Amino acid sequence: MDITGALSADHLKFLADGFWLTLYVAFISIVLSFIIGILLGTLRYAKIPVVSKVVAVLVETIRNMPLLLIIFFTFFALPEVGIKLSVTVAAISALTVFESAMLAEIVRGGLNSVDKGQIEAARSSGLTYIQTLRTIVMPQALRRMVPPIVSQFISLLKDTSLCVIVALPELMHNAQIIYAQNVNYIIPVFIVVALMYFIVNYCLSLIARRLESRQA
Template sequence: MDFGKAYSPDNLKFLLEGFGLTLWLAFVAIVLSFVIGCLLGVLRYARIPVLSPVVGIVVETARNLPLLLLIFFARFGLPELGIQTNMFGAAVLGLTVFEAAMIAEVVRSGLQSVEKGLVEAARSSGLSYTQTLRHIVLPIGLRRMVPPIVSQFISLLKDTSLTVIISLGELMHHANIVMGQGPEVVFPILLLVAVLYFAANYGLSLLTRRLEVRKTA
């Protein structure tokens, strides 16, 4: 093992550039998947004729497909249909579709966890279905679903490593290039990559715990 060679200034700069892209990719996918997932989850919960069942089929299909397949399809399948995607766009699309489906299920479950008595009380007091959903169900349900949603974000951050398969210049891709310098740098580089992933994910874990404490306070 050669830590000096592995952690040369050029190698560290190269790895941190990849880590920066990893964080940016995760951030974009998190924002998009959260917005889309919340919308899909509410539509499934609302049980709108025709629309809700269709949304349910889409969500269940995306949830039961391998994420790697979705990334491959976004990068190599869509261009065959006339939809051009670059590596970053394909990575965002694959991650967003998969995570939005996961978040949609979390949202639906969170909304369904709201006690029926509260819903019935709101309706009996004169609130419409939409008003009940907006003022009663959503605020209570969202508080309960925060920890599992943040857990999904942690999974998403780790899943960005799968985009190495389409040669996106994220952390794992850059790590593979550096490890090509020789077997003596493999362990130090993998150790550093593990530390970077751990630091990012542990930060999100601490956020989840803090939110759980506030929830129970």
Template sequence: MDFSGAYEWPNLRFLLQGFWVTLQVAGLSIVFSFILGTLLGTLRYTRIPVLSQIVAVIVDTIRNLPLLLIIFFIHIVLPQLGIKMPAFWSTVVGLSLFEGAMIAEIVRSGLKSVERGQVEAARSSGLSYMQTLSAIIMPQALRRMSPPMVSQFISLLKDTSLAIIISLPELMRNVQILGGQSFDYIIPALLLAAVLYFIINYSLSIVARRLEARMN
């Protein structure tokens, strides 16, 4: 092991650049998956004839597929159909679809957890269904779904490492490249990667625990 060589500034900067790509992918995927998951989860909850059934099939299909397969399909199969994306956006789209399906179930469960009596009281007071959903149900559901949603975002951040398979220059890909330069760099690079992942994920886990504590 050569810690001094592995942590020379050019190598350290190379790893941090990969970590920055990881954070960019995770950040965009969190935003897109939250929007998609909230939309799909709400559509399933509203039980609109036909539409909610179609959404249920889509969500259940995506949730039961490996994330790696989805990323492969987007990056390798779609170009054969004329839809080409760089590795960065292939990863973002794949993560957003997969995590969006997971979040959709969290959102649906959160909406269903709101007591039926409150919904009936809001409707009887003259509020429309959409007003009841946005003003009564959704605010309460968001509080309840926040802890599991943050936990899902932690999984999303860790799943960005799967992009190594399509050569996205994220943290683990750069660790692999640095390890290829010298076998003595592998363990120091992996240790640094572990520390960086731990700092971000542990910070998010603290947020999840605090949100859960507020609910109790």
């Protein structure tokens, strides 16, 4: 095990560059999937004829697919139909599609958790369905959804490592390049990589716990 060689200044910078891209891809995917997930989850909850059923089929189909398959599809299959994406955009697209479906189910569950009596009271007071959803149901549901949503974001950050399969130069990709130079670099590099993931995910876990304790 060569700790000095594995953790040289150049190697640490290379790992940091990969980790920065990991955080960037995760952040963009989180923002996009959050917006799309809320939209899809709300459409499922609203039970709009045809639309809600189509969304339900779409969400359940994606949720039951392996993320790796979706990554392969965006990077290798889409170019076959004329849609060519850079590796970064393909990774963000795949993660966004998968996480949107996961978040849609969390959103639907959160909306369903709101007491129906409040909805009936709001409607009887003269509020429209949209007004009731926006001012009564959604605010309460969002507070309840925050912990599972944060947990899902933690999973998303870890899932970025799967994008190594399409040569996205994220943390695991750069780690592989380093320890491919010397087998004695493997353990030190893996320890640093694990520590990087742990620090960010642990911070997110603390946030989730704090939010859960506030709701208790």
